[in-house]
Amino acid sequence: MDATISIFFFLSLLFIPFSSSSSSDRPQNFIIHVSKSHKPSLFSSHHHWYSSILRSLPPSPHPTKLLYTYQHAINGFSARLTASQAKNLRQLPGIISVIPDQIRQLHTTHTPHFLGLYDGEGIWQNSDYGDGVIIGVLDTGIWPENPSFTDSGLPPVPNSWKGICETGPSFPASACNRKIIGARTFYKGYESHDGPMDETKESKSPRDTKGHGTHTASTAAGSVVSNASLFGFASGEARGMARNARIAAYKICWKSGCFDSDILAAMDQAISDGVDVISLSVGSSDYASQYDHDSIAIGAFAAVNHGVVVSCSAGNSGPGSFTAGNIAPWILTVGASTIDREFPADVVLGDGRIFGGVSLYSGEPLVDSKLPLVYAGDCGDRFCHMGSLNSSKVEGKIVVCERGGNARVEKGGAVKLAGGSGMILANTAENGEELLSDSHLIPATMVGEAAGNKILEYIKTSQSPTATISFRGTVIGSSPPSPKVAAFSSRGPHYLTPEILKPDVIAPGVNILAGWTGSAAPTDLDIDPRRVDYNIISGTSMACPHVSGLAALLKRTYPNWSPAAIKSALMTTAYTLDNSGNTINDLATGEEASPFVYGAGHVDPNRALNPGLVYDIENSDYVSFLCSIGYDSNRIAVFLREPTSSDVCDSKFATPGDLNYPSFSVVFHSNDHVVKYKRRVKNVGTSADAVYVAKVNAPPGVEISVSPSKLEFSGVNQTLSYEIVFASDSPSLSIASQGFGSIEWSDGVRLVRSPIAVRWLKGQQYTV
Ligand SMILES: *[C@@H]1O[C@H](CO)[C@@H](O)[C@H](O)[C@H]1NC(C)=O
Numbered sequence: 199m200d201a202t203i204s205i206f207f208f209l210s211l212l213f214i215p216f217s218s219s220s221s222s223d224r225p226q227n228f229i230i231h232v233s234k235s236h237k238p239s240l241f242s243s244h245h246h247w248y249s250s251i252l253r254s255l256p257p258s259p260h261p262t263k264l265l266y267t268y269q270h271a272i273n274g275f276s277a278r279l280t281a282s283q284a285k286n287l288r289q290l291p292g293i294i295s296v297i298p299d300q301i302r303q304l305h306t307t308h309t310p311h312f313l314g315l316y317d318g319e320g321i322w323q324n325s326d327y328g329d330g331v332i333i334g335v336l337d338t339g340i341w342p343e344n345p346s347f348t349d350s351g352l353p354p355v356p357n358s359w360k361g362i363c364e365t366g367p368s369f370p371a372s373a374c375n376r377k378i379i380g381a382r383t384f385y386k387g388y389e390s391h392d393g394p395m396d397e398t399k400e401s402k403s404p405r406d407t408k409g410h411g412t413h414t415a416s417t418a419a420g421s422v423v424s425n426a427s428l429f430g431f432a433s434g435e436a437r438g439m440a441r442n443a444r445i446a447a448y449k450i451c452w453k454s455g456c457f458d459s460d461i462l463a464a465m466d467q468a469i470s471d472g473v474d475v476i477s478l479s480v481g482s483s484d485y486a487s488q489y490d491h492d493s494i495a496i497g498a499f500a501a502v503n504h505g506v507v508v509s510c511s512a513g514n515s516g517p518g519s520f521t522a523g524n525i526a527p528w529i530l531t532v533g534a535s536t537i538d539r540e541f542p543a544d545v546v547l548g549d550g551r552i553f554g555g556v557s558l559y560s561g562e563p564l565v566d567s568k569l570p571l572v573y574a575g576d577c578g579d580r581f582c583h584m585g586s587l588n589s590s591k592v593e594g595k596i597v598v599c600e601r602g603g604n605a606r607v608e609k610g611g612a613v614k615l616a617g618g619s620g621m622i623l624a625n626t627a628e629n630g631e632e633l634l635s636d637s638h639l640i641p642a643t644m645v646g647e648a649a650g651n652k653i654l655e656y657i658k659t660s661q662s663p664t665a666t667i668s669f670r671g672t673v674i675g676s677s678p679p680s681p682k683v684a685a686f687s688s689r690g691p692h693y694l695t696p697e698i699l700k701p702d703v704i705a706p707g708v709n710i711l712a713g714w715t716g717s718a719a720p721t722d723l724d725i726d727p728r729r730v731d732y733n734i735i736s737g738t739s740m741a742c743p744h745v746s747g748l749a750a751l752l753k754r755t756y757p758n759w760s761p762a763a764i765k766s767a768l769m770t771t772a773y774t775l776d777n778s779g780n781t782i783n784d785l786a787t788g789e790e791a792s793p794f795v796y797g798a799g800h801v802d803p804n805r806a807l808n809p810g811l812v813y814d815i816e817n818s819d820y821v822s823f824l825c826s827i828g829y830d831s832n833r834i835a836v837f838l839r840e841p842t843s844s845d846v847c848d849s850k851f852a853t854p855g856d857l858n859y860p861s862f863s864v865v866f867h868s869n870d871h872v873v874k875y876k877r878r879v880k881n882v883g884t885s886a887d888a889v890y891v892a893k894v895n896a897p898p899g900v901e902i903s904v905s906p907s908k909l910e911f912s913g914v915n916q917t918l919s920y921e922i923v924f925a926s927d928s929p930s931l932s933i934a935s936q937g938f939g940s941i942e943w944s945d946g947v948r949l950v951r952s953p954i955a956v957r958w959l960k961g962q963q964y965t966v
Pocket residue numbers: 425430
């Protein structure tokens with residue numbers, strides 16, 4: 199051992215004069231895609247081969263370390279290398295691609311009823327609640343003692359499960375059961391980047407010390423727990439979407455985030471372990487990177503090729519355009535919307551005016567009389583960071599803090615620290631009327647931008663402004679209407695491929711109650727000593743596992759359906775009207791949302807059970823898709839994990855819009871007024887001789903023709919094709935820069951609906 203080390207140092211000392219010690223040559227983690235068939239027979243395993251490749255590289259002053267060997271999600275390995283070593287590696291035979299590791303971030307009783315799910319009927323009954331389906335949850339791990347993970351009444355672990363329950367500090371073998379059937383950790387990428395983890399702060403076992411993974415796993419597949427609540431809020435029966443599905447927890451996220459090298463290792467393992475669905479509420483908060491540089495997209499490609507549905511959060515980077523992430527067409531991309539449940543807490547001003555807000559505050563109420571009201575911007579910091587408020591100005595008062603800059607619950611902590619009595623958290627234009635309920639540390643409520651502006655105006659114009667907050671508990675109802683798309687929910691248009699519509703669907707992601715860790719507060723603040731079994735949080739992270747659970751129900755009902763067919767069923771049955779009968783609203787604008795915001799619409803599981811037709815996609819179609827966006831055989835090799843011959847693209851699509859997607863995104867250029875897309879639909883209904891007729895709802899300025907406009911099937915599982923032609927009658931681009939419509943195929947009973955989004959682009963420049 200010692201000898202090896204001294205030789206290593208010797209070599210590295212020799213080498214130092216040559217390797218510039220510039221910061222650009224600091225080692226970092228890389229993911230190396232290797233052609234499977236290039237392995238020389240000399241090596242007994244791929245691992246030996248990869249180790250030998252690494253030893254053949256020019257030495258570096260830093261240890262060159264093999265992190266993971268991958269064989270299912272990709273073919274290759276990850277390693278810590280200097281930039282010059284990586285460059286050198288790229289030249290070697292058999293190396294397909296070398297991509298830097300990236301850090302990703304984590305993007306929650308009543309939702310079953312909101313989704314129309316009831317015992318003994320519909321998709322729950324038909325799918326036996328997802329029994330035997332395995333959902334791989336790649337997240338912060340799991341808190342096995344949470345009541346949602348009881349396995350009472352569940353049949354044995356399915357035979358298809360090939361994974362393990364990795365024990366570790368505070369994670370005994372008994373942590374797994376017939377609900378949590380597997381658990382693993384992946385931290386080599388994290389430790390290689392950040393150094394050894396501080397095990398007093400996080401657990402090197404699958405145990406979830408953050409809460410996020412417990413929340414997502416229980417949302418997807420939690421068992422039935424009666425009387426769950428957060429401090430009495432949202433009380434009722436808590437259960438996951440697929441209460442008989444099984445959970446395999448893959449812990450990939452750590453204190454500083456989630457590393458691609460670790461995520462890929464987990465995907466690699468999940469594929470080999472035999473999961474049916476991968477639920478990944480993780481992503482980049484930057485604009486999407488090219489598919490062949492996006493490790494989640496690459497890993498998901500392999501998973502989908504193995505028949506695994508990959509359901510991902512779209513991200514919380516809204517409301518800006520092009521912000522949606524996890525947007526590869528083989529991924530099921532989920533945005534977040536509200537449900538019909540609120541936690542109202544009203545602001546009552548000294549002049550008698552009342553403004554609606556929301557809160558999960560559960561401590562002592564405010565004194566009855568009104569308290570002096572101040573604006574945080576006049577007391578040191580409008581965002582209310584910890585320690586930045588002047589206590590002589592806020593003591594005993596209610597403080598109005600603005601949203602943004604720091605965590606919402608931290609603002610209440612800052613007001614408390616400075617001696618304030620209460621807080622009004624006011625939105626700015628950034629978040630509009632989007633209200634998120636938080637379990638604040640002091641009496642506090644959150645109001646929208648309009649109310650916020652009026653309260654600030656009152657403070658400015660009143661001699662001695664006062665207010666109080668009136669907490670009203672949990673209210674379920676149709677006012678305000680729901681669903682509405684959350685302002686934070688990331689949106690389209692598609693950043694990479696304008697011919698693909700993303701996100702795919704929206705699902706409940708605002709104020710969701712689900713299981714929580716026993717080792718972190720509901721607010722995630724260190725100063726908060728409270729511990730809870732259930733927490734209410736918001737994010738596309740919460741929307742994703744709802745859809746993962748629904749996909750599990752469909753997988754159980756139709757075990758032979760491809761991931762694309764399952765996705766199609768969820769998309770073509772989604773709805774776009776809220777419970778007041780109007781188009782679903784966007785909380786960022788208060789106006790109607792569009793398919794760029796909600797995709798095909800809000801999932802409707804009982805209808806997804808009987809979609810009538812599905813838009814299926816073969817694995818080879820995805821290759822034709824990659825060819826159509828200009829990828830050459832080298833770039834496609836990353837996905838196929840083999841060097842591919844240059845004729846791989848001989849059968850490419852005329853346009854990426856020809857991918858058999860269940861939605862339509864059309865781009866007109868100034869010299870291109872007619873766009874044609876091909877589609878094919880499979881009759882998955884019970885009637886062999888079903889006849890479907892097209893009904894088109896064209897965007898203004900666009901003429902749409904469908905041929906044939908009638909599909910007469912003669913068998914179950916038969917596939918028929920159609921062509922849809924979009925013609926812009928506004929070549930001058932003078933009308934609208936975007937427009938929306940839909941195409942619906944109906945057999946008189948079922949409605950197979952696809953959204954249509956069109957944009958007019960000037961040359962390569964976006965006009966919007
Ligand atoms: C439900 O929980 C609440 C608070 O945790 C408790 O007060 C109540 O008695 C429980 N009800 C039932 C039916 O268990």
